[in-house]
Amino acid sequence: MLTVPRPMRLAFRSFDWRPWALVAPAMIVLAGVIALPFARTVWLAFHDDPHGFMPAEPGWSLTNFRTLLQDMAWWKAVGTTLLFASAAVISETCAGLAIAGFLQGYGMRTRGILLAIILLPWAVPAVVAARLWNWMLNDQYGIINALLVRAGLLHQGGAWTTHPRSMIAVMVAIDFWQATPFMALLSLAGLQSIPTDVLEAARLDGASARQRFIAITLPLVAPVLSIAVLFRLLDALRMFDLASVLYGTDTGGMTLSAFVQTQIVQFGAPGYGAAAALGTLGIIGLAGVLYAMCLKVPTWLRSS
Amino acid sequence: MVATRSAEAAPLTIFCSSSGTELSLCHQAVQTWTAKTGQEVRVIALPSDWGTVLPLYRQLLPAAHPAADILILDSTWIGTLAPLLLDIPPADDDRGIQPGLFQVGGRRVALPWYRDIGLLFYRRDLLERYHMPVPTHWDELERTAAFIQSAERQAGRPVWGYVWQGRTTESLVCNVLEWDASENPVEADGTVKNSLPGLQHALMRAAHWVGTVSPPGVLNYDEENARGIFQSGQAVFMRNWVYAWALANNPDSPVSGKIGVAPLPRDATSSATGMDGTVYLGIARNTEHAAEALSLLRFLTSGSTERHQALAGGYIPARTDLLDDPEVRRAIPILDTIRPALSSLELRPVAQTGVDYPRVSWMMANRFKDVLRTPGVTQQALTELVSDLQRLALLGQWSRQSPFRSSSSSLIERQQP
Numbered sequence: 001m002l003t004v005p006r007p008m009r010l011a012f013r014s015f016d017w018r019p020w021a022l023v024a025p026a027m028i029v030l031a032g033v034i035a036l037p038f039a040r041t042v043w044l045a046f047h048d049d050p051h052g053f054m055p056a057e058p059g060w061s062l063t064n065f066r067t068l069l070q071d072m073a074w075w076k077a078v079g080t081t082l083l084f085a086s087a088a089v090i091s092e093t094c095a096g097l098a099i100a101g102f103l104q105g106y107g108m109r110t111r112g113i114l115l116a117i118i119l120l121p122w123a124v125p126a127v128v129a130a131r132l133w134n135w136m137l138n139d140q141y142g143i144i145n146a147l148l149v150r151a152g153l154l155h156q157g158g159a160w161t162t163h164p165r166s167m168i169a170v171m172v173a174i175d176f177w178q179a180t181p182f183m184a185l186l187s188l189a190g191l192q193s194i195p196t197d198v199l200e201a202a203r204l205d206g207a208s209a210r211q212r213f214i215a216i217t218l219p220l221v222a223p224v225l226s227i228a229v230l231f232r233l234l235d236a237l238r239m240f241d242l243a244s245v246l247y248g249t250d251t252g253g254m255t256l257s258a259f260v261q262t263q264i265v266q267f268g269a270p271g272y273g274a275a276a277a278l279g280t281l282g283i284i285g286l287a288g289v290l291y292a293m294c295l296k297v298p299t300w301l302r303s304s
Numbered sequence: 305m306v307a308t309r310s311a312e313a314a315p316l317t318i319f320c321s322s323s324g325t326e327l328s329l330c331h332q333a334v335q336t337w338t339a340k341t342g343q344e345v346r347v348i349a350l351p352s353d354w355g356t357v358l359p360l361y362r363q364l365l366p367a368a369h370p371a372a373d374i375l376i377l378d379s380t381w382i383g384t385l386a387p388l389l390l391d392i393p394p395a396d397d398d399r400g401i402q403p404g405l406f407q408v409g410g411r412r413v414a415l416p417w418y419r420d421i422g423l424l425f426y427r428r429d430l431l432e433r434y435h436m437p438v439p440t441h442w443d444e445l446e447r448t449a450a451f452i453q454s455a456e457r458q459a460g461r462p463v464w465g466y467v468w469q470g471r472t473t474e475s476l477v478c479n480v481l482e483w484d485a486s487e488n489p490v491e492a493d494g495t496v497k498n499s500l501p502g503l504q505h506a507l508m509r510a511a512h513w514v515g516t517v518s519p520p521g522v523l524n525y526d527e528e529n530a531r532g533i534f535q536s537g538q539a540v541f542m543r544n545w546v547y548a549w550a551l552a553n554n555p556d557s558p559v560s561g562k563i564g565v566a567p568l569p570r571d572a573t574s575s576a577t578g579m580d581g582t583v584y585l586g587i588a589r590n591t592e593h594a595a596e597a598l599s600l601l602r603f604l605t606s607g608s609t610e611r612h613q614a615l616a617g618g619y620i621p622a623r624t625d626l627l628d629d630p631e632v633r634r635a636i637p638i639l640d641t642i643r644p645a646l647s648s649l650e651l652r653p654v655a656q657t658g659v660d661y662p663r664v665s666w667m668m669a670n671r672f673k674d675v676l677r678t679p680g681v682t683q684q685a686l687t688e689l690v691s692d693l694q695r696l697a698l699l700g701q702w703s704r705q706s707p708f709r710s711s712s713s714s715l716i717e718r719q720q721p
Contacts, residue, residue, distance in 0.1 A: 067699075070695075072688070072692075073670070138521070139519055139520060139521025139524070140519065140521065140532075140533060140538070157519075157520075157521070158520065159519070159520035159521035159522075159523065159524060161524055162520065162521065162523040162524055162677065163677055164677070247472070248471070248472060248473060249472060249473070249666055249669070249670075250471075250472035250670065250673065251472075251670045252472075252670075252673070252674075252677075262666070265359045265362075266358075266359065266662055266666070267662050267663045267666070268359075268362045268384065268659075268662075269663075
């Protein structure tokens with residue numbers, strides 16, 4: 001510890017500008033596209049500017065956040081987003097891992113073909129997918145109702161997107177259809193990084209398939225999988241397309257991003273929208289921290 | 305912006321709807337004016353999605369350089385855009401316009417261009433088959449719809465009784481306020497009603513329709529979904545705007561010639577029927593050619609232009625004397641039947657709530673939807689709606705100002721508490 005100050009002071013005295021010059025263009029671009037808009041958002045959020053037409057009231061103010069905390073529609077959107085994200089990520093991870101395990105049993109070529117087929121939904125833009133599914137779920141003309149009625153499971157076409165619970169379920173189902181291939185791909189990469197000799201040794205020692213999966217595959221695939229889950233989680237928490245295309249401004253299916261967009265674009269309230277955007281950022285950050293803590297639990301359990 | 309504009313060289317700009325007939329009528333009218341005055345006018349077609357126009361106006365109108373001079377305006381946008389619109393000086397023949405000039409906070413900011421109104425469309429052939437009259441009360445509509453629906457189903461022809469707009473949008477607000485026309489949550493002076501027993505009754509009744517006389521998916525329908533069902537012959541009654549008449553009577557349409565139209569039913573207590581959906585014209589406040597824009601605006605809303613629009617496109621004129629014109633009556637055959645509805649205006653609380661109307665409408669649509677989904681929560685949802693609106697009214701301070709007061713910018717100035 002005592003040796004630290006000296007090299008630091010040395011480094012300070014002989015300041016080397018060259019690395020800074022090299023990263024400067026990147027820093028300037030980042031400042032332009034991220035730091036400035038973000039600073040503007042913070043400024044807007046802390047100023048009382050109800051309609052965006054007039055100059056905001058002078059001075060910093062917490063009005064927007066006070067209103068936000070009392071806004072039932074906001075809290076409903078928080079609930080919807082968290083429910084959607086957790087349901088989607090958990091189901092996609094489980095299914096992705098299962099598909100990867102299934103794919104691993106095939107040879108290189110078959111696996112490539114199967115993977116390409118499975119990946120197709122991932123290539124569909126979310127807005128297109130939402131419109132597509134909305135038509136398939138239509139109560140009068142939709143193919144899903146037609147099939148269910150023909151199969152005798154339904155007496156008449158059901159309205160899948162009218163009740164709040166089924167509204168979220170529909171969003172989860174579409175997201176599942178879209179993002180499971182992505183999780184399968186990453187899980188497959190994780191599975192392939194596991195050295196085969198470990199599994200062979202376990203098999204020789206008489207470990208059952210379930211024991212091998214729990215004790216060897218899962219811990220070894222976890223580092224790759226946890227990163228993939230983090231990506232999916234962040235992606236799901238900022239879901240906008242499905243909510244906006246399927247439900248518009250219906251608070252029954254409104255996610256946080258859709259809430260922010262509604263405030264700014266539909267109601268022309270930049271200050272309140274900025275406050276809601278910062279709130280959304282906070283919720284996503286909290287979810288990320290919570291996720292990181294969950295990852296630590298197994299290690300902590302083992303060590304204690 | 306590509307060109308730097310100088311005040312003399314820049315032509316007058318007008319935003320028109322991009323729908324085929326309307327755009328060509330707009331072009332024609334503008335050309336006539338140009339031939340008269342020698343002024344160049346640029347016509348810009350708006351995006352076809354009406355919902356994206358208000359956000360577009362919000363971006364364009366406060367800009368330092370005006371992008372448009374004359375704007376086509378939906379009646380629901382005017383309150384929120386009023387601070388950005390120019391005052392329109394009164395003229396002698398304003399008295400003949402219904403609804404009159406749109407006033408927000410005492411300022412006249414928009415002139416009616418053509419009328420639109422919520423109407424009841426019905427299958428004339430089915431009503432005749434069962435010898436039933438066109439319903440004039442909501443309970444009667446429910447009975448008639450249920451009767452014909454079950455009779456037709458027994459005969460092996462599946463139809464629904466009544467389709468309307470239940471999607472959580474402005475249209476749902478129109479539908480619900482029409483169910484009890486006498487009860488508007490926000491009164492004309494901007495005070496929020498303390499309780500809404502009439503709407504509660506109307507909503508409970510409509511919640512019962514969902515899944516019985518109306519398809520369960522009606523809660524997702526907008527105007528086009530409802531028209532799709534009605535026009536393919538799968539519904540006895542439909543609530544829709546005037547435009548549906550021409551399309552449903554198109555030679556390709558399976559119900560062409562078999563339908564009728566009437567003012568919407570009402571409750572025994574109320575007289576007004578049919579939500580007003582008048583389309584207005586206004587001028588951007590930052591325009592560089594106010595005088596020319598005003599002259600074109602007056603030309604577009606003149607009797608002769610409105611008459612031409614009625615004859616060529618079936619647009620209902622806002623000038624009431626044209627409604628008696630024999631040629632206009634021949635061009636718009638439904639005019640005689642819907643005349644009573646046109647003369648009794650039912651308005652949404654746009655003028656009173658001003659800048660906040662889009663938010664007010666959103667709150668109403670969502671609470672109404674909650675009730676239609678789960679009728680058990682009616683009382684609670686409406687109580688919450690009232691308290692939400694009252695809180696918003698306090699923030700926006702509507703109730704302190706009557707829409708007819710003449711202070712010019714009271715809507716957007718928020719007094720210190």
